[in-house]
Amino acid sequence: GNSVTQMEGPVTLSEEAFLTINCTYTATGYPSLFWYVQYPGEGLQLLLKATKADDKGSNKGFEATYRKETTSFHLEKGSVQVSDSAVYFCALSDGLTGGGNKLTFGTGTQLKVEL
């Protein structure tokens, strides 16, 4: 079955540091890949997505590239801010489930950014 593995947290960084959160996946077919972010007390928000190999998703300074050869979708940001503190989830949609919206999520990585 489908699965997503992401690095354990919490990740603690100083403001303006470089961020990488690793994500690898196992899926049949040609999945779409996503990063979602969850702020305290809120639901998930889509951060970025990529639908095919070598696509780069980007938003708010965050980037991730769909690497089919390494089955990875690592999240990066060049300079984090305190406001980026949240839990980040990597997810995939395999597109094989009758055309519906069934996402498989990783366990989430908590990011704490300090001044």
Add this chain to the structure above:
Amino acid sequence: KAGVTQTPRYLIKTRGQQVTLSCSPISGHRSVSWYQQTPGQGLQFLFEYFSETQRNKGNFPGRFSGRQFSNSRSEMNVSTLELGDSALYLCASSFDANEKLFFGSGTQLSVL
């Protein structure tokens, strides 16, 4: 445009009871999905409804059920509650398949 609305925000129930959670999607969205979030298991897909029909189902027991109404509002029901059902239940809506999902803030269910 109003976001996805889930009610109630918090629920406390006892084992053996049943519970109904409600989700109002963004206006115009036809797909509603439900997820269970727990510290141990993370986010797990429950089911998805599209135009009043269940389109996808996750690996949960039959105690978990749902439905969607003609106005796209959805409810999920959990019967014979168990302690392990304590979780944050998230609802997400989208216009159609493979489109951006918009999540609500969730219903926090505690089973005592």
